[in-house]
Amino acid sequence: MSVDGYKLSPRAAEAEARRNGTVQNAVESAPVIAGGGEMFEWFGGGQRAAGMNVTPETAMRSTAVWRCVTLIAGALMSQALGVFRVTDKGELVREYGHVYDRFLSIEPNEEMSGPTFVENQAIQMLLRGNGYGLMRQARNGTLTDIDFYFAARVLPFRSVDRSIWYRFTNDDGTTEDHHSSYVLHFKGPGLSVDGIRALSPISHHAQSVGISLATRDYEAGQFERGLMTNDFFQFPDGVSKEQRADFKEYLRKKAQGVANAHNPLLLEKGAEWKRVAVTAKDAQLLELLQYSVVDVCRIYGVPPNMAGETSGTSNWGTGVEQQTIGFDRWTMLPHKKRIAAEYTRKLFPVVGARVSPFVVWWDDDFLLSGDSKAIAAYLRAALGGNQLPGWISQNEARRKVNLPPVPDGDEIYQPTGAPAAPGQPAADTEEEPTDAQAA
Incomplete structure (x- = not known):
């Protein structure tokens, strides 16, 4: 199939046929909100909880939400994405210089770097449950850009043939409809009722986020008012209604607010200013904040100690270390698998029953969080320390610590008499002479 003299790739031809066929009726009947997508919370936002309006934007006012979201997104952006080739034995071999490296780790579009693109997609996933990237292609099917779109500007829907399409709202209010084969849809856990989008963490946990926002606002109000609720004034002879009103106005002007915190008060008629050290209400507020x-x-x-809450965390290094390992294994790994799998199935689609030998994965085989002693111990064992078989070469070890290769550094160490590693020559061994050699 060709358009205006250009031959289309198979996937582009299929999308063009769909666009000229049944999808038009489906688009016209789809419940789409066109234009100004940022004004609508299509994913369950805008809920009232604990007296606060909880949306993905207001949720980021919570220091706990901010830290958890930026921690996970920052950990994802710090590990480079790359193209790997799967060998016949199931081994992953990094394909350096692949044409898709530009979109994965360098520059997916002219406005973002590769790490920034991943970070922003992760933030959308963690706040709204969904992140979207639109793959722009030339007429011949060559990938040219991957544009970033905020989740509030994208509406997925199904056409009459049950295929999935996405409506993108641009900054100028215009809309574009694209088949799912052109869209990177990064999903969080779960599925919404439409079977296309993932669940929104902020929407489903609005009460917890609302409590976090409300406690911070209450605490800020204490500083704004200046006097604590457990401050009280005692007049031995009592005061009239008019005197009480005058004294309250005096306190408001003289003592309330941070700017007036150190102004002295002038108390008359034997009045005393008293304060309860720590009330039950204050103690409950501190517990609620934690x-x-x-x-x-x-x-x-996220382990609470990584978000700054260390009151219930062991200070022993082994305890913190195990929490970090658990965070990488049980929190980060699912996100990494979801993102890498979406890249793989869209950049290297399955054709019929044939699966591409290339996959997208993270260059995370080296523990970036290890200290110098742990890194040295790992490399020593990997190179074949203590006369044991190694599993990486000297140049592979040097590449992990950003050192240039050395001549003759591509062999994996094998001790004398040990079986050779796959693809490596057998180690020299002493053999018993045969009868013919003895003769």
């Missing part, structure tokens, strides 16, 4: 942080950390699977 609980709100832990509750938000529970939503995102």
